[in-house]
Amino acid sequence: MRRWRALMVLGTAQFLMVLDTSVMNVSISQLVEDFDTDVTAIQGVITLYTLVMAAFMITGGKLGDMLGRRRTFALGLVVYGVGSALTAVAPALWTLVLGWSVIEGLGASLVLPALAALVAGAYRGRDRAVAYGVIGGLAGAGIAVGPLVGGWVTTYLTWRLVFAGEVVLVVAMLCCIKWIPDEPRTGPRIRLDVVGAVLSALGLALVVLGVLQSSTWGWLRPRNSPVTVFGFSLTLFVIAAGIAVLWLFRVWERREETREREPLIRFSLLTVPPLRAGLTMLLNQNLILLGLFFTIPLYLQVVQGYNAFETGLQLLPVSATMLVSAMSGPLIGRFAGPRTVVRLALLVLLAAILWLLATVEPQIDTQSFAWAMGLLGLGMGLLASQLGNVTQSAVGESARSEVGGLQYTAQNLGSSLGTALIGSLLIGALVNAFTTRIEDNPAISRAAREQTGIALQAGVSFVSTDHVRAATQRADLPPAEADAIVDAYADAQIQALKAAVLSTAAVTLAGFPFTRHLPRKRLGERQQTTTAGSP
Numbered sequence: 001m002r003r004w005r006a007l008m009v010l011g012t013a014q015f016l017m018v019l020d021t022s023v024m025n026v027s028i029s030q031l032v033e034d035f036d037t038d039v040t041a042i043q044g045v046i047t048l049y050t051l052v053m054a055a056f057m058i059t060g061g062k063l064g065d066m067l068g069r070r071r072t073f074a075l076g077l078v079v080y081g082v083g084s085a086l087t088a089v090a091p092a093l094w095t096l097v098l099g100w101s102v103i104e105g106l107g108a109s110l111v112l113p114a115l116a117a118l119v120a121g122a123y124r125g126r127d128r129a130v131a132y133g134v135i136g137g138l139a140g141a142g143i144a145v146g147p148l149v150g151g152w153v154t155t156y157l158t159w160r161l162v163f164a165g166e167v168v169l170v171v172a173m174l175c176c177i178k179w180i181p182d183e184p185r186t187g188p189r190i191r192l193d194v195v196g197a198v199l200s201a202l203g204l205a206l207v208v209l210g211v212l213q214s215s216t217w218g219w220l221r222p223r224n225s226p227v228t229v230f231g232f233s234l235t236l237f238v239i240a241a242g243i244a245v246l247w248l249f250r251v252w253e254r255r256e257e258t259r260e261r262e263p264l265i266r267f268s269l270l271t272v273p274p275l276r277a278g279l280t281m282l283l284n285q286n287l288i289l290l291g292l293f294f295t296i297p298l299y300l301q302v303v304q305g306y307n308a309f310e311t312g313l314q315l316l317p318v319s320a321t322m323l324v325s326a327m328s329g330p331l332i333g334r335f336a337g338p339r340t341v342v343r344l345a346l347l348v349l350l351a352a353i354l355w356l357l358a359t360v361e362p363q364i365d366t367q368s369f370a371w372a373m374g375l376l377g378l379g380m381g382l383l384a385s386q387l388g389n390v391t392q393s394a395v396g397e398s399a400r401s402e403v404g405g406l407q408y409t410a411q412n413l414g415s416s417l418g419t420a421l422i423g424s425l426l427i428g429a430l431v432n433a434f435t436t437r438i439e440d441n442p443a444i445s446r447a448a449r450e451q452t453g454i455a456l457q458a459g460v461s462f463v464s465t466d467h468v469r470a471a472t473q474r475a476d477l478p479p480a481e482a483d484a485i486v487d488a489y490a491d492a493q494i495q496a497l498k499a500a501v502l503s504t505a506a507v508t509l510a511g512f513p514f515t516r517h518l519p520r521k522r523l524g525e526r527q528q529t530t531t532a533g534s535p
Contacts, residue, residue, distance in 0.1 A: 005179040006122045007131050010115050013077065015138040016169055017108050020084075020162075021049070022146020024100070027159040034159075035093045045093075045101050047212050052105030053112075054208045054412040055201040061113035061405020062197075062264050066190045069114045069121070069401060070182035074174060076110025081170035083107055088163035100163075113404030120392035122181050126334075129389050130327070136384020137326025141319045147297065148312025155309055193256060196264035199249035206242030208413065210235050211420040219424060265402055275394035275403065277517035278387050279410045281342060284511040285383045286414030288349065288504050291422035292376070295500040296356075298426070302464050303493055304364050317370050318377035325381030338386045339518040345386075346511055348379035353505040360497050362490065390518060422500050429499035430462060433492035443484040465490050 024031075024046055031042045064072040083106075086099030115135075123131045153162055214235045217225040222233040229237050256263040270276055293315075300306045300314055332341055355372035359365055391407050438444050468489045472482035 003123075003127070005176070006118070006181060007134060009173050009176050009179055010119055010122075010131075011134050011138045012169060012173055013073075013111055013115055014135050015142045016166060017112060018139050018142030019146045019149065020104065020166065021046070022142060023150030023153075023159065023162050024049075027150055027154045030154050030159055031096075035096065037093055041093060045097055047209070048097065048101035049105045050212065050412065050416060051205050051208050052102060053108050054409060054416065055205040056106060056109035057113060057409045057412065058200050058204075058265055058402075058405040059192075059197045060109035060111075061117075061401045061403075062190075062192060063110060064114040064117060064401035064404065066192060068182060069117050070177065070180050072110055072401075073114040073118060073180070074177050076107045076112075076114065077170050077174055077177075078107075080104050080107025080111060081167050081174075084163045084166040084170065088160045088167065109408075112408040113401055116388065116392060116404030116407050117401045118180055118182065119388070121183055128393070129385070132388035132392075133326045133328075133381075133385035136388055137323040137381055139384065141323045145312070145316075145319050147315055148309065151307065151309035151312045155307065190262050193253075193262065193264040196249060196252055196256065199245055199252060200264060203242050203245035203249055204409065204413075206238055206245060208242075208416045210237075210239035210242060211413075211416045213238070214420045214424050265406070266399070269395065269399060269402065269406070272394050273517035274519055275391055277514055278391035278394060279406055280514045281383070281511060281518070282387050282391070282407060283410040283414035283417070284507065284514070285380070285387065286411045287418040287421070288353075288507050289380060290415040290418030291504045291507070292353075292356075292418075292501070294419050294422055295426060295497060295504075296373075298462055299360055299497050300364075302462055303362070303497070305464070314366070314369065315373065317374035318380070321374045321377030322381040322384070323377075325378045326384045327381075328385075332382070332385075337518075337520045338390050339515055339520050341382055341386050342515050342518055343512065345379045345382035346508055346515070348375060348382065350505055350508050352376035352379055353501060353508060357498055357501050357505070360494060360501060362494060386518075393519075422503060425503050426462065426496050426500040430492055430496035433495040434489055437488035437492055438485060441484055441488060444481055444488075462493070462496075465493075 031037075031045075035041075060072070060076070067075070080103075083099045083103030086103060087096060090096040090099055119131050119135060120128065150159065150162060153159060214233075217223060217235045218233040219235050220232055222228045222231075225233040225235070227234055250267060253263040253265060253267060257266065270279075296315070297311050300311045306314065332344075336344075352372055352375035355368070355375060359369045359372055388407070391403055395403050465486050469482060469486050472485055477485070
């Protein structure tokens with residue numbers, strides 16, 4: 001039991017980082033009321049948190065090499081705890097932005113890369129596989145349990161208690177920090193590549209900002225874009241600017257290596273096939289998971305009318321099976337290599353998504369839905385049990401902090417893409433299905449169709465049928481026409497949700513070709529090979 005003490009601390013940190021975002025997502029309505037603001041402002045706070053984490057994750061990994069991984073982990077926890085304390089007592093929206101979005105985001109960008117490297121340093125062979133399985137399972141559990149915990153605390157107490165509790169957990173982890181073994185830093189002092197840090201942060205921030213805002217601004221046709229460029233939405237131009245800055249970052253890093261200086265990240269790492277495959281699959285995994293966790297709560301809350309706590313209860317099967325399968329993944333790994341396990345996980349995910357697709361109906365079959373969600377957690381857990389170990393085992397000791405930064409950058413980018421792309425597809429499918437149904441319905445007059453078309457052009461959000469009925473009443477439509485429009489919208493809702501869920505199945509299938517570079521042999525039995533970053 002003594003050898004797992006480090007994992008207790010590291011696993012708690014992983015769970016805390018993921019739980020935090022899940023809780024904030026289900027507390028939006030209460031935050032709007034407490035800070036006397038609107039939903040858009042709170043969504044901006046959540047977006048900024050993601051931006052800060054994604055932008056500084058690579059820099060956080062390099063700081064782990066400079067300061068020592070355990071010291072960086074502890075420093076990150078202190079920063080995170082300060083942010084949580086400020087968030088818990090935030091009297092105004094700007095304080096929430098500073099405490100949660102900025103300070104906690106910076107703390108997380110220090111904690112997570114160091115965490116990935118510390119797990120690899122603390123465990124070897126089969127123990128390392130078990131450790132990464134636990135870490136992956138706790139990450140998924142945090143995503144699933146967050147709505148339940150956040151929903152209950154927000155509904156019956158106050159969301160502020162969650163952040164106060166985080167401070168207590170941070171203090172407890174700091175008291176146990178010595179349980180985590182750490183390799184002493186050796187060799188010449190590493191300097192921080194400041195130019196590289198700025199370029200990487202700016203480039204990643206622009207890409208993630210563009211992706212996250214796509215559902216609001218629109219991809220090509222502007223909806224609520226702050227400005228338009230040649231008549232197009234700002235989205236693609238922001239993403240393109242981010243890609244251009246990242247290209248400059250790569251040019252700068254190669255220049256630093258040519259001058260024999262320490263770069264922020266060695267791009268030669270990305271030439272290691274298992275590492276590249278592992279990072280791609282991490283992005284793929286989070287895109288699927290966050291895409292579904294964007295879509296499914298909408299189905300449960302908007303269509304079925306569940307509150308935040310009831311939604312959390314419906315998501316519990318994912319949490320339970322993901323944790324169990326992530327921890328048991330190493331047992332499967334005794335008989336099969338990571339490539340086989342990951343491919344099996346993708347097949348299980350595909351089956352679960354198709355089962356979920358069949359449960360998205362006006363009247364939910366709770367038993368079938370629970371089984372489908374449980375199967376989803378099984379597939380996600382199997383993925384989580386392998387990918388962290390694959391990425392860290394692909395390199396030597398000296399590159400582990402860098403890889404930790406890349407690992408969590410890929411995960412954050414996948415999360416952003418999952419929410420933004422699936423969200424955009426959902427809204428697009430909703431508009432298309434609703435427009436088709438009202439155009440083909442003889443019970444709806446031409447005037448009502450024109451009014452609906454004007455409303456759709458002004459902007460679309462995924463709302464309940466009660467909102468649509470209220471809109472028809474404000475427009476003084478006859479009851480028969482109002483019923484026809486509401487029925488058309490309800491049908492379009494289901495079709496849009498099905499399209500969004502089906503798109504995650506397509507993403508799952510797209511992941512199969514990237515598995516061919518994953519290790520075939522069990523990691524514990526692989527021959528000693530020269531890997532990038534080896535001392």
